[in-house]
Amino acid sequence: MTTPNTSNIGARAYPTAGKPRPPRGRALLRTSYAQDMALLNTPAKRWSTLALIVAGFLTPLLITDDLLQVLTLGLFAAIGAIGLNLVTGYAGQVSLGHAFFLGLGAYTAAVLGGDAEGRLLGLGMPMYIWLPAAGLVAAAAGLLIGPIAVRLRGLYLAIVTLGVVFLGLHIFREANTLTGGPGVGRRAPDLELFGINFSASGGIPGVDWTRDQQLFLVALVFLVIFGVAARNIARSGVGRAFSAIRDRDVAAAVIGVDLTAHKVLAFALSSFYAGVCGALYYTVVRVIEPTSFDLLLSVQFLAMILIGGVATISGAIMGAIFITALGRIAIEIAHVVPFVSSSVTGGGLFNVFQLEGILYGLLIIVFLIAEPRGLYGIWIRIRNYWKGWPFSY
Template identity: 35%
Template sequence: MSRRQLIVLAVVLALACALPFLVSNYRTFQFTLVLVYAIALLGLNILTGYNGQISLGHGAFYAIGAYCTAILMDKFGVPYWATLPVAGAVCLVAGFLFGLPALRLEGLYLALATFALGVSLPQLLKNHHVEKWTGGVQGIVISKPDAPFGLPLSPDQWLYFFSLAVAILMFALARNLLRGRIGRAMVAIRDHHIAAETMGVDTAMVKSLSFGVSAMYTGVAGALGAIAVQFVAPDSFNIFLSIVFLVGIVVGGLASITGAIYGALFIQFVPNIADELSKAAPWAIFGVFLILFVYLMPAGVAGALRMALARWQAKRQND
């Protein structure tokens, strides 16, 4: 990292830490969700942005993570923080397994298969065979954790810092993964899978692994999200959740780590503003933004910022 990047990072972190003391508990809760979405979007971006595999069903992995946490807390009394690694591990395996048959599917067909997964998931969760675990249509209610060690923080503030710590960890790990050998292999497969194969990249392994890691990220986000909203139910994980994630990575920026944050801010706050117009308005806006970004800003907010910065630097050098 350059010195300037380090400074920017430090400022952003300082702001992020100060935030819960500057805004109301409800706003803090909303920013917790931003962190949750950012992790989920990073997961989807690893798969779709970096590896080029289109998923329209990532809401399914978010749901699996959320249910893992809810069931562990509700049925087994596991402390909330200990459920995250379990949720992540379960989703890693689930993603890897789903990725195996998906290996044979190119772009469009994978989109189709994952779309089918996303659409049918709520029905699977409601099924009476799993009802005693999932709580059926009613879902599961869980309680919000208090701050430990007698820290003078409200539960919302504590959960925000907890999520922030998890997010920082996940982002740092993703950065290392994507900048390293595996990350380069993932991009190589996206851009030219035959060439990647002839260069000795084990495409099958890398693609399944991408699927697994991606699902793990989204699953951890789901687990955090469940703790934050204190409730899981099948109908909150319908196909539109998966579509929200797609909106997030397209708007934030494909194949960009910071893009996940811009995307998360977008999907958290834009509906809040638009909601006042009509119940349907947030979705109409999402749809229009999707089309506009594909036509006008295919690199998303992250790409646009990068370009603006480059232009500004070029201008400064010329002056």
Template identity: 40%
Template sequence: MSETTPDTVPDRAPTPPTRASAPDPRVPPARTHGERLRGPRPYLWLAGSVLMLVLPFYLDRFWLQAGLFAMAAAIGAIGINLLTGATGQLSMGHGFFLAVGAYGYCVLAGEPSSENGHRLTGLGLPTWLAAVLAVALAGLAGGIFSPIAARLRGAYLGIATLALIFIGQHVLFNAGPLTGGFNGRAVPPLSVFGLTFDDSELVVAAVPFGSSEKLWYVALAALVVSGVFARGVLRGRPGRALNAIRDHRIAAGVMGVPVARYRAGVFVLSSMYAGLAGVLLALVFQRTVPEYFGMALSLEYLAMIVIGGLGTVAGAVVGAAFVSLLPQVLTHYSESLPLVSAPGTGGIAPGEASRYLYGAAVVAVVLFMPGGLTRLKKSGEKK
């Protein structure tokens, strides 16, 4: 019988690495806090934030109002991007919910008065409370329509939401006591903590602050909160469920995703975003006009998310800035641009020229850059 010594013990085969210990080459390693700060992105965000905060001290009223329109449009575009970009539900009635927010604020915050031959209804609530309730009212309108939105998809849902525009236009033009009819109604200025956001002059650092300067910070805060919340939704479990519904509705239902409930919920959320955008637009315009909340407005919002990028907050903001600022830029520089001139002077009106341009941009994006303008940044980072 032979002795077994440590030297004669047979070598063991090496233990294969477990699945947990083997790094997946497809997943980039997590970056530390210091590595994140080494890149240019945090500093670009910081510079952009500081720039947005100081712009009211340097821009004139025209550009401030253009920026306010862009921020309000960005909030509404984020809402429709949650619905159409992330969930795949086509909506052509976004302008209806903007009108609910705008006119809801006017009715809730306004005082009973006579204007343009109409005896206007008003509840006289505090304006900050009226703004919150107007957003909730837009969400309620979306909730009433959500059972239909939960059961329809594609072109059928688009046609159903298009009916909201026709219904809304009829109500806006004919419900005189609520809307003021064809000429609309004045918008009560917002007042928060004793500060009224009207044209009463407030001097800050030797710069006179009127309504545009004051509203700038309200709109900026609303945009930041709306963007952060939507980003959290898209990056969390609800966002994964919405993307699963968009990519394959039946498979999402098999995996346990309550498809109808998510579709109804995102429709309500999108309507609330539109209501908030409507309140901001009313405060900037200082007068609501039914004609503004027509089919063209809803198509513009669809153009925003297609041009900027479907399913992302950044895409909604970029597309909204492009579509809303383009008419303002063409109007401001119409005398220096070829073929563009004031209406009635023989050239193309700035509004028409802007529609031609972002219509062409939609075609170019669909054909050559399906991810939208935000895809340019991602492709540049990969290179």
């Protein structure tokens, strides 16, 4: 990426003017607090972020609708993955309960935004009410879990949050008037903002776009908003308190971090993200089925942040897109590899769903053993290789 620039150190050690000139390339030594806190601290990062966003907005014009839908789901899932990363990656509180919060968000959105005359309870509210509400209801539930989390550590907490998923699943199954009941479910509300219905083809006036193209655009905008917000949380005082708790909670308490407040805050923030993610994700899937919020979903989100990169925002996004695309990848593999059948009942060694299951189980194991920093860690290796090129050290 960037060539090592030894003059960096000299340039900053002896500032020419009152204000230090920002160094070129990746700084080897940071000399000011502002520099340490910078969101985009290298020119390469500035340019690549810009390029990525431009490329993102061009994507709907370039690829086919079925692929676009997979990516849209990935982008929406990324919001939830970022949320899980806040509590598990940054604050170090292992949560297997993410599926419950996703479900809570999805159903809050469906009830508030749902059809008022329909079979199930619906209030017909607009999106600017149901979306924040989905986040807030989930966050409130997170606040309720918080106090239990404060008393527990590590794997005890993992088991308790697992219990939350099972209790939540029971509630979703039983609350028929809200959720439609197992096997049936209910419709997710339409994504309608500023008078534009993104869930119907040709919703944006002037351009003739399909539903999938429009939803992708919305997903990208929301992901950028929530991603930047999470990055800001992570680099602010709250984020540093989270990391301190993760690294050693006793030490964090000694240097004056309020453990209770921050653990509860981490759960509430994470649940807020999960609620928003659940509400948005199911506008693409369209039907919200109560039994889909099971332990498997929680494990999938955990896999996203582990494979993407723990305690990184970009890693969570990469992992989320990768895991949601895994089903599609399995189908593509089935076309190439002879012993995988692409139908459920057909012969072959595995069908695609089994292949998908095995793949993501194996990926979790392989990544944790070989590259615990995930996809982000692979990127760091590549960057360091080119940074030192042609030397290998």
